[in-house]
Amino acid sequence: MSQRKSYAVGTGLFIVLGFAALAYLATQTTSVANSHQGVSYTVDAQFANVGQLKEGAPVKVAGVRVGQVQSIALEPGKDVADVTLSIDKKYAQIPTDSVATIYTSGLLGDQYVGVQFGGAKTYVANGGHIGLTKSTQPLEDMLGKFLGGGSAADAIGGTYSVTANFTNVGALAVGAPVKMAGVAIGSVASVKADPVKLNALVTMDIDKKYSQIPDDSAAAIFTSGLIGSQYVAIQPGGSPNSLKDGDQLILTQSAVQLEDLIGKFLVSGSPNSGSNAGNNGNNANNGPSNSPAGKH
Amino acid sequence: MSAQVGRENVVLQSLAQIGACGLFLLRILAALPRSLRHAGETVRQLWFVGAMSLIIIMTCGLFVGLVLGLQLYYVLAIFGGTSATGSVVALAIYRELGPVVTGLLFAGRAGTSITAEIGLMRATDQIAAMEMMAVDPIAYVAAPRFLAGLIAMPLLCCVFCAMGIFGGHLVGVSWLGVDNGTFWSNMTANVDLWKDVINSVIWKSAAFGAVISLIAVFQGYTTAPTSEGVAYATTRTVVASSIAILALDFVLTAFLM
Numbered sequence: 001m002s003q004r005k006s007y008a009v010g011t012g013l014f015i016v017l018g019f020a021a022l023a024y025l026a027t028q029t030t031s032v033a034n035s036h037q038g039v040s041y042t043v044d045a046q047f048a049n050v051g052q053l054k055e056g057a058p059v060k061v062a063g064v065r066v067g068q069v070q071s072i073a074l075e076p077g078k079d080v081a082d083v084t085l086s087i088d089k090k091y092a093q094i095p096t097d098s099v100a101t102i103y104t105s106g107l108l109g110d111q112y113v114g115v116q117f118g119g120a121k122t123y124v125a126n127g128g129h130i131g132l133t134k135s136t137q138p139l140e141d142m143l144g145k146f147l148g149g150g151s152a153a154d155a156i157g158g159t160y161s162v163t164a165n166f167t168n169v170g171a172l173a174v175g176a177p178v179k180m181a182g183v184a185i186g187s188v189a190s191v192k193a194d195p196v197k198l199n200a201l202v203t204m205d206i207d208k209k210y211s212q213i214p215d216d217s218a219a220a221i222f223t224s225g226l227i228g229s230q231y232v233a234i235q236p237g238g239s240p241n242s243l244k245d246g247d248q249l250i251l252t253q254s255a256v257q258l259e260d261l262i263g264k265f266l267v268s269g270s271p272n273s274g275s276n277a278g279n280n281g282n283n284a285n286n287g288p289s290n291s292p293a294g295k296h
Numbered sequence: 297m298s299a300q301v302g303r304e305n306v307v308l309q310s311l312a313q314i315g316a317c318g319l320f321l322l323r324i325l326a327a328l329p330r331s332l333r334h335a336g337e338t339v340r341q342l343w344f345v346g347a348m349s350l351i352i353i354m355t356c357g358l359f360v361g362l363v364l365g366l367q368l369y370y371v372l373a374i375f376g377g378t379s380a381t382g383s384v385v386a387l388a389i390y391r392e393l394g395p396v397v398t399g400l401l402f403a404g405r406a407g408t409s410i411t412a413e414i415g416l417m418r419a420t421d422q423i424a425a426m427e428m429m430a431v432d433p434i435a436y437v438a439a440p441r442f443l444a445g446l447i448a449m450p451l452l453c454c455v456f457c458a459m460g461i462f463g464g465h466l467v468g469v470s471w472l473g474v475d476n477g478t479f480w481s482n483m484t485a486n487v488d489l490w491k492d493v494i495n496s497v498i499w500k501s502a503a504f505g506a507v508i509s510l511i512a513v514f515q516g517y518t519t520a521p522t523s524e525g526v527a528y529a530t531t532r533t534v535v536a537s538s539i540a541i542l543a544l545d546f547v548l549t550a551f552l553m
Contacts, residue, residue: 007339007340008339008343010343010347011339011340011342011343011346011347013347014342014343014346014347014350014448014451015342015346015447017350017455018346018451018452018454019451019454021451021455021457021458022450022451022454022493022497024458025454025457025461025493025497026493026494028480028484029386029480029484029493030484030487030488030489030492030493
C-alpha cells in the first residue's frame with residue numbers, strides 16, 4: 001500500500017510539473033496583449049494597397065496597440081482593399097479626420113496599421129469610416145533607386161589589378177564582384193587597412209577584355225538587395241585615357257549604412273539629396289562632369 | 297509468424313494490421329468507462345510512462361534548446377537579426393521540435409516498455425488467466441496504459457518545451473550576448489498563445505501520445521507468445537510509432553496552422 005502511495009505522490013508531482021511548464025509557456029513566452037479581445041468597436045478604412053498586412057495585425061496609435069485588423073477584403077467592383085479595424089472600446093475617441101497608414105515594424109518586420117489623430121471634434125463611431133488613408137510604403141521601390149543587384153563574377157582569364165581607397169568598406173569581402181552597369185567585370189582581390197592613410201585599400205582584379213575603362217571612373221560600394229552581399233560598382237568617367245594595371249581609382253564612394261540611408265530618405269524624401277559618404281569623390285553618380293582625371 | 301510472404305501479402309498484412317489497430321482502438325474506447333474502476337492502475341502507469349520519462353525528456357529538451365540557440369544565432373548573425381533568436385527558438389520548439397522529439401523519445405522510452413510488458417503478459421498467459429478470472433484485460437491492462445500515454449505526452453511536451461526555451465536562453469543570452477529584454481520581448485511578440493502553445497504543443501502532443509500508446513498496447517496485446525515474438529513486437533512499436541509521428545505531424549501541421 002505504501003508503494004502505491006509513493007506512485008501516487010510521484011505521479012501527482014509529475015502532473016503538477018507538467019502544468020507548471022504549460023503555465024510558464026503560456027504566460028512567459030506569449031503576449032497576452034496579442035490575443036486579448038475585450039469590448040471593441042469596428043471601423044472601416046480603404047487602402048489602395050495593403051501589402052503584407054494580415055488579419056490580426058495590430059492597430060496602433062502613437063505606437064501603442066489599440067486594436068487589431070479584423071478582416072481584409074476587396075471592395076466589390078473596385079481595386080481597393082477594405083480593411084476592418086477592431087478597436088478597443090476604451091480608445092473610442094478617434095477624430096473623424098484621422099489618417100490610417102500601413103507601416104512596417106523594422107526593416108523586415110510585420111506590417112501594422114498606424115492611426116494619426118486629426119483635429120476634428122467629432123469621433124469615429126462604431127461601424128464608422130476613416131476616410132484618409134496612406135497605403136503601404138513599398139520599401140523595395142524606395143531602395144531600388146540606390147541598390148543594384150545581380151550575380152557574382154564569372155571565372156576570369158587574364159586580369160589587371162586596380163586599387164581604390166575607401167573610408168568604409170562595410171562588409172565587403174574578398175571575392176565580391178566588381179560590376180560596371182550591373183555586369184560583373186571582375187572581383188575583389190584583397191581588402192586591407194592602409195597603415196598611412198588610415199582607410200581601407202581595396203585591390204580589384206578586372207577582366208582584360210574590359211580594358212577601355214576611363215581612368216577617371218569612380219568606384220562605389222553597393223549592396224545587392226536589402227540583406228544581400230556587397231559589391232564594388234565602377235561608374236565610368238569621361239577621360240580619353242584608360243585604366244592600366246596598378247592604377248588607383250581616386251573617386252570612391254564608401255559603403256553606405258542602410259540605416260543612415262533610409263533615415264535620410266525618409267527625412268528628405270528624395271534620393272538625390274543624400275550627401276556622399278565617400279572620402280573624396282563628392283558626386284560619384286555623375287562622375288565625368290566635374291572631376292579631374294584621377295591618376296596616381 | 298515471421299515466415300517469408302509474398303509482396304502483395306506484405307501490403308495486405310500491413311492493411312490488416314492498420315485495420316486491426318483501429319478496431320483495437322474502438323475496443324479500448326469502449327472499455328474506458330469500465331477501466332475507471334482501475335483508476336489506481338492508471339495512476340501507476342502514469343507514474344511509469346510519465347514521471348519516469350522526465351529525466352530523459354528534460355535532458356534532451358535542454359540540449360535541443362542549446363543547439364538551436366547556437367545554430368540560429370550564427371545563421372541570424374548573417375542577416376544582422378540575432379535579436380530574433382528568442383522568437384525563432386520558441387517557434388521552432390513549439391511548432392515542431394517539441395512535439396516531434398518528445399514523441400520519438402516517448403516511443404523509445406515508454407512505448408517499448410509497454411509493448412514488452414504486455415507482450416510478456418501474453419507470452420506467460422497472464423492475459424488468458426485474467427480472462428479466466430473474469431477480469432477484462434482490455435479494461436485492466438490496455439486502457440489504463442493508453443490513457444496514461446494520452447495524459448503524459450502533453451505534460452512531457454510542455455516540460456520539454458520549457459527546458460528548450462531555457463537552453464536557448466542559456467546559449468543566446470548568457471553565452472552569446474543577445475540582450476535579455478530583446479530575447480523575451482521578441483519571443484512574446486511572435487508567439488501566439490492559441491496557435492503555437494495550445495494548437496501545436498498541446499493538441500499535437502496529445503495526438504502523438506494517443507497514437508504511440510495505441511501502437512504500443514496493440515503490438516504488445518497481439519504479439520506472438522514467444523520471446524522472439526515479443527522482440528519483434530517491441531521493434532515494430534518503435535518503427536511504426538516513429539513513422540506515424542512524422543506522417544501525422546505533417547497532417548496536423550497542415551490542419552492546425
